[in-house]
Amino acid sequence: MDAAKTLPLVEKWSEEFSTIARQGGPGWLQELRSNAAGQFGSAGLPTRRNEEWKYTPVRLLEGLRPTTAPDDGRTVAETHFPQPPLCEDAAVVSIVNGVLSFPLPGMMAGVTLLPLGEAIEKFGKKLQPLFSGVELEGAGRMFSALNTAFLDQGLVVHVDKNTQAGNLLVRWALSGEETVRLGNFRLVILLEQGAKLDFIEQFESASAARGALNVLTQIDLSNEAELSHVRMQDEGDDVVLLTSTSIQQAAASVYQYSGFDLGGGLVRHELHTELAGAGAFAGFDGAFVLDGKRHVDNHISVDHAAPGCSSNQFFRGVLGGSSRGVFNGRALIRPGSDESVVYQSNANLLLSRLAEIDTKPELEIYADEVEASHGATVGQLDESAIFYMRTRGLSDPEARRMLTAAFCHAVSDRLRDAGLSEIISRRLDAAMPGDQPIAAEVSDA
Amino acid sequence: MLEVKNLHATVGGKPILKGLDLSIADGEIHAIMGPNGAGKSTLGNVLAGREGYEVTAGEVIYKGKNLLELEPEERACEGVFMAFQYPVEIPGVNNTYFLRAALNAQRKYRGEPELDSMEFLKRVREKLKILHISDDLMHRAVNEGFSGGEKKRNEIFQMAVLEPSLAILDETDSGLDIDALRLVAKGVNQLRGEDRSMIVVTHYQRLLDYIVPDVVHVLADGKIVASGDAKLALKLEDQGYSWLEQGGIAQLNEEIRT
Numbered sequence: 001m002d003a004a005k006t007l008p009l010v011e012k013w014s015e016e017f018s019t020i021a022r023q024g025g026p027g028w029l030q031e032l033r034s035n036a037a038g039q040f041g042s043a044g045l046p047t048r049r050n051e052e053w054k055y056t057p058v059r060l061l062e063g064l065r066p067t068t069a070p071d072d073g074r075t076v077a078e079t080h081f082p083q084p085p086l087c088e089d090a091a092v093v094s095i096v097n098g099v100l101s102f103p104l105p106g107m108m109a110g111v112t113l114l115p116l117g118e119a120i121e122k123f124g125k126k127l128q129p130l131f132s133g134v135e136l137e138g139a140g141r142m143f144s145a146l147n148t149a150f151l152d153q154g155l156v157v158h159v160d161k162n163t164q165a166g167n168l169l170v171r172w173a174l175s176g177e178e179t180v181r182l183g184n185f186r187l188v189i190l191l192e193q194g195a196k197l198d199f200i201e202q203f204e205s206a207s208a209a210r211g212a213l214n215v216l217t218q219i220d221l222s223n224e225a226e227l228s229h230v231r232m233q234d235e236g237d238d239v240v241l242l243t244s245t246s247i248q249q250a251a252a253s254v255y256q257y258s259g260f261d262l263g264g265g266l267v268r269h270e271l272h273t274e275l276a277g278a279g280a281f282a283g284f285d286g287a288f289v290l291d292g293k294r295h296v297d298n299h300i301s302v303d304h305a306a307p308g309c310s311s312n313q314f315f316r317g318v319l320g321g322s323s324r325g326v327f328n329g330r331a332l333i334r335p336g337s338d339e340s341v342v343y344q345s346n347a348n349l350l351l352s353r354l355a356e357i358d359t360k361p362e363l364e365i366y367a368d369e370v371e372a373s374h375g376a377t378v379g380q381l382d383e384s385a386i387f388y389m390r391t392r393g394l395s396d397p398e399a400r401r402m403l404t405a406a407f408c409h410a411v412s413d414r415l416r417d418a419g420l421s422e423i424i425s426r427r428l429d430a431a432m433p434g435d436q437p438i439a440a441e442v443s444d445a
Numbered sequence: 446m447l448e449v450k451n452l453h454a455t456v457g458g459k460p461i462l463k464g465l466d467l468s469i470a471d472g473e474i475h476a477i478m479g480p481n482g483a484g485k486s487t488l489g490n491v492l493a494g495r496e497g498y499e500v501t502a503g504e505v506i507y508k509g510k511n512l513l514e515l516e517p518e519e520r521a522c523e524g525v526f527m528a529f530q531y532p533v534e535i536p537g538v539n540n541t542y543f544l545r546a547a548l549n550a551q552r553k554y555r556g557e558p559e560l561d562s563m564e565f566l567k568r569v570r571e572k573l574k575i576l577h578i579s580d581d582l583m584h585r586a587v588n589e590g591f592s593g594g595e596k597k598r599n600e601i602f603q604m605a606v607l608e609p610s611l612a613i614l615d616e617t618d619s620g621l622d623i624d625a626l627r628l629v630a631k632g633v634n635q636l637r638g639e640d641r642s643m644i645v646v647t648h649y650q651r652l653l654d655y656i657v658p659d660v661v662h663v664l665a666d667g668k669i670v671a672s673g674d675a676k677l678a679l680k681l682e683d684q685g686y687s688w689l690e691q692g693g694i695a696q697l698n699e700e701i702r703t
Contacts, residue, residue: 394518
């Protein structure tokens with residue numbers, strides 16, 4: 001026991017891989033797992049030397065030393081979820097400690113929800129190339145390798161051609177039990193031609209929760225399919241959230257992400273889409289409101305690999321305390337992807353001298369007739385607006401709160417669902433940092 | 446209502462107000478005219494409490510209180526209102542929401558119950574009509590994308606809703622066409638009352654055709670150099686400000702005395 005404690009974290013996980021073997025599944029899956037175990041074992045944890053992880057140290061994870069040993073799968077108690085569901089009229093799936101809860105909700109005709117094992121039997125031909133295609137090499141991909149090595153828990157959502165599937169809400173939580181766990185989970189969303197789904201994720205654990213979630217999501221959108229993906233996380237200080245979402249988009253498909261980060265000790269969210277078919281659209285909206293020692297890193301990359309596609313990144317951050325935000329927005333326009341449209345904007349408000357934002361837009365254009373713009377700004381609140389508001393009777397803190405909230409609502413106001421937009425705006429308001437000692441001007445790209 | 450005595454103020458270390466005296470009784474409207482750089486806007490900003498305007502001597506007594514000791518929001522809650530020469534745009538903050546929050550902050554300060562949105566809307570409807578402000582403007586962000594005239598009307602509208610005791614209109618006529626000027630003046634005149642005083646700061650006499658002041662002051666080089674009735678404004682319009690510097694002040698005061 002003592003020896004295990006002093007073992008470096010990655011070696012501990014490697015040892016767990018060999019002692020708590022994930023059995024089952026076809027031969028290709030078992031091979032995939034052991035190959036991935038080799039990858040994460042040799043790569044080790046990412047450090048500052050990995051360009052992609054330069055601003056995001058994983059110290060909190062090392063401190064927590066979570067185990068990959070699976071939870072015994074006890075039933076989900078409501079107490080795991082401190083807040084009501086974001087959406088009332090949704091089919092709800094609960095995943096606690098990285099373990100899928102049963103029963104799964106009933107779905108309308110044309111929509112299939114399956115746990116991973118059953119899904120492999122039914123959609124094996126689709127899943128094998130998808131799973132095998134995940135990049136695992138190097139420390140930068142270490143958590144994808146870890147996720148693949150322990151590939152066992154998962155959910156596959158499939159929507160038939162031209163089916164409008166409605167709202168699906170996935171509630172994620174760590175249970176707050178004594179054992180500090182790392183839950184590995186694989187989520188797959190497959191939309192056939194013209195299919196539509198509103199997918200909502202809510203990450204909120206019990207306040208005492210300590211541990212990590214490592215979720216790899218793979219999305220495949222056929223021609224003209226539409227996925228709306230709303231994600232809100234309000235995790236505690238001792239929660240590490242490692243999520244990676246990769247999307248493959250066929251012609252004229254639409255992916256719209258709207259992410260809201262209000263908490264978490266260490267949060268790293270990677271979003272990657274490949275616009276592989278002409279006329280596809282990918283939109284990435286996000287707001288992060290951070291206080292205390294929180295660290296949230298949003299890493300977005302869009303690969304324009306077909307002509308006439310458009311992508312949009314619109315992120316806003318508010319940072320107080322000694323929190324730290326990272327925004328990395330990359331767009332690659334490959335040769336031949338002519339007439340692409342790319343917008344990128346990241347504006348941030350720093351409310352404390354100790355808060356830090358690292359924002360990096362990266363635009364690489366190798367095609368013709370591309371319409372592109374990008375901008376990143378870091379500012380403080382507009383003092384002339386604050387004075388104006390005070391002359392009308394609002395106190396200085398009230399005026400600042402109102403301006404800061406308005407700054408974030410620019411993101412939540414863009415949500416199509418008015419009810420959800422309202423709920424999330426109120427959650428953003430509630431998350432506003434308490435300290436607001438400095439000011440100057442809000443600039444926008 | 447307001448007693449300003451020997452007020453000296455600097456902006457960025459530069460003296461602007463150099464011993465200004467002003468006494469305004471309840472219900473009076475005082476116009477302050479003067480050339481560029483005389484200190485007209487500085488007076489407004491000092492009274493509203495803007496940072497960067499340092500009072501180096503003198504005092505301002507408002508309703509028996511030392512106004513200069515109060516924070517800008519306390520002054521607002523005590524009934525001081527400034528209509529800005531350049532109203533500030535506040536992206537993302539809804540005009541109605543903002544005004545209700547402001548009104549309720551003032552009511553709370555005075556120990557009055559806050560208004561819910563229905564009560565508030567009832568209160569604003571009528572005032573919108575007087576100033577010809579469309580509902581649409583109320584649903585937009587504060588001053589964002591408003592035309593110059595809309596911004597000025599929005600200032601007077603805020604004043605109508607907040608019902609201050611002392612209003613300072615800082616060049617409210619600048620940038621207004623004649624129709625907008627009439628609307629604004631109409632809104633202001635509706636608010637005239639025994640317990641409401643106003644300071645109307647302007648370059649031009651034109652506004653005073655519509656808002657007839659009780660007293661007109663001429664501000665030059667940081668001091669009130671002449672005071673009189675509405676006819677003084679006409680005289681200034683006729684002669685121009687440069688005339689003041691060329692011995693006009695003495696002549697003016699002579700005329701006022703006789």
